[in-house]
Amino acid sequence: MCSWRALLVVAISWILAARCSAQADQEAQKNVLDTAAAAGLTDLVSWIDVADLDEKLREDGPHTLFAPTNAAFGRLPPALVWRLKTDDEFLRSVLEYHVAPGRWAVVDLAARGQTTSMQGEDIQVAVGRNRLGRSQLLILQKNANATVIGANMAASNGIVHAINRVLLPPSLQPEPSIEDLMLRAGNLNTFLGLVESADMMSTLREGGPLTLFAPTDDAFNSVDPSILRQLRREPRLLKAVILSHIVNKDLSSFDLRTKTVELNSLGELIVFRTVGSVVLVNTARLLQEDLIAQNGALHIISDLLLPSINALGSQGLPSKSNLLEELQMNGLTIFTDLVKKSGMALIFQNGDPLTSFAPSNKALSSLPRQEVRRLTEDLDHLRKVVSRHILAEVLPTGSFVPDSLKNNFAGEKIRINVYKRPRAGDVYTANGVQLTVLDERGSNGILHIIDGILPPANHTAIETLQSQLRFSTFLSGLQASDLIATLKSGEWSAGVRPHRYTQVRWVVCRRQTSSPHSSQVSGLQASDLIATLKSGGWSAGVRPHRHTQLRTGLGSDGHILVSAGGGKVTKVIETDIVVSNGVIHVVDTVL
Template identity: 25%
Template structure:
């Protein structure tokens, strides 16, 4: 009541200034909170500390203080996905760093709703990124937008979970800051957008042909409006990605398709460290990792609903895991034990839960290990346009070069070495669509000879088979991915079947994914045809 009386009194004073002393001087209004520039938003948010450092190192701080821009901003967790030597190399190469950062910048103010209506956009770096919408998620190249429409005085910030990488041929060129604030990305008038498909791949014949066609895609979801969040930042998954102690766990979470679960729900996670996984029998771990359902069962045994703190654990004796069976809690001196695993240190706090590091992998009593795989179970159905297969079989982890040293990839590895691409492919996490020797045998010998005689074209073809970052599971269920060559790769997921290639043309040929190999933090998909970029002349 007192508050209401104060408002009434203030209203009377404003209406009759004579009662306030006759002069009637206007009462000053509280000063409005000043908005922040894009640079200030990045510099003031601890989640962008790595990005802030990179912007300063590239001399782009003043650029992002003025003008009108849209920035797709990678979080610290996004940068943590990059190998430390790759990040250090970029920070010490001003031209490369500037090129990478400007690939995240679009001149003009582009809202999330506009982004969702586009198929691609032109960056300040000079090349274009791809836009796709799948299951309510907005993808920029191979990065997911996790928070949209963070408004700045001079534009908009959209938060992403992966660092965007321009095509290799462009990234090496010095980039210049945008000179004008004019918008170079525009949304189409209707929700349907045109997406350029990649060329058909040769199955037979003596020439290499390219065909460009057009297909129409409709954005079915408007998951983001002004000021809304697609997913909460600093989630359990973000915190696991950002901590190098959990790199093995991170990869297995992705393999088990549990990423979305750990982003959208409140949980407590007992997270085995890399050392914990090293203590598991390699053959046993390989069997667990080879079967998605078994892997999911084991990982969910480490997850408990709700956000529990250290005191909750000390006071408890048993917890129900998300897998369904129980976890026993006990004390060993001052340390909390989960079954036979010891919690190491204080919890890591995420926006949707807590993470406790543990020194052992927990296995539920109900676990039944699958039989050792005897090879990929392939079901082939040949038509005029496509070849289908069952879900890719997951092979054991290995380094990228070691994985490509398998006999079936001897032709590919020799070409990678001849094109001097080994360093580029091992400097960061990548996804390789790897044609087998049989796939290369389908390419006319004259075409192979021409590629061998032209290093630039050979590099162009090989980098068309490579995507920046680790693309697994739902990451394949998009319409397109951006290759390191710069062109888009068309994808189609139908149940457990995955095809890559130009799948919309009348004479389309689909390249089949038949197996997946985890190569450290990178991944290799075995395919049965050589893909040719649409830019190849």
């Protein structure tokens, strides 16, 4: 009996071993790119396809692929993402640096200490320990090392290691920013916290060239804690204090010893004096000098540099900087470069008073690669896009009128809106795009930073629907209900305001092959359609037989939900199609 049990155990073991071996053989049939994709490292695979390296990595070998996680790509600075999308040679160099000829397991790499990449430069590695004391393989980089978090994934033509950072070849690794230098210093944490509270970290990360005089943590020991609390409650005052520590040029220690005065970002004087071997910045002692960054210089000082009473008491911060300099100061390096490339820099420097809605670096770098390339290669298109973000008047947010139209430099309309939220703070939008930084004053106008690019609004709602086949069934319903002329009108009043603060003008049903059927749409009565389209108190000369209220909410998956009169809940699957006479949102079924 025992022998039969033993034989059964052995047989089961053989079967399991055979299955495991078959599974391993099957997985080993995948090349390094398919192996990376199967492990969820899809962003790297997509970039490799863009760079036309996919065929080489799928067929040749053996290769060792260091594959950053998708989260690692998501943490890349926007300026670096922009360069990856615009500079093919740079993209190829970065990707080739993630590949080493040969099949190198982690133990082999640890023993060697380095390997040569396909790009030609060496990849330096070292063994470190994590917080639990476990060994881990580090890939050494100038600003931040990468860690192997998923090792030795076998492939048919090599091996894949998942890493938690995107690598840059040593020759392409940037110098640290002023933000990086402050973080490394270790004794500037209080000032860093104030900069973060003022939402000015992007200035220290990507603005410049500039010089920052940063007070140490000890400098705040003599400051009443109630003053710090007040600064955090008063963003305007906090920003004035921080700007008093910034000069909009790169100053070395030699400059500090040979100059007597310089203007800070508030337009106020900073006085430099040398007493023996001590350099004084106003009354603060220079403790550490010439910490050089890619965007300027950092000098550490013993005390705060406080603005004058006039600066603290003014309703708007004075500015000696024109709008182009304001773009640079706020770290908007991509939009600044686009403005210069478009030939419109003089308008931002010394043109008539104007307002600019400037997209953030993140907003621009998030554009599809095709649009990024068009902006950098099609000058006429670039000029039109830049012009779309300029108004020929000074428009602070205090002058925003809800649902008003303004003319931009491109000859188009921009729809301005304000959404009052007494507890959470008001929200301001332009063509449905939210303003994230408000009322940055320059000598020749005002700058608002926005979290997207302003979409064009050249066509009416009907023209937009007619240009897309997917709305043909809905258009048939509008035609049958005599609503075409209504949707060509530009005289719609304000309506429902959904989750993304965008004004609902039309909720459009996409064309479907199943429900709703064409007969359901084309058979709708005009009164029903108008009740849906004109909910929330809208009027357009035709009064429906009943008044229907649109209700909106946010679903668990992040989509906006809409219901009409307590009926079926509909999901908004596409938002903010901006048209000349309103906004279209696409829903997945008939209301």
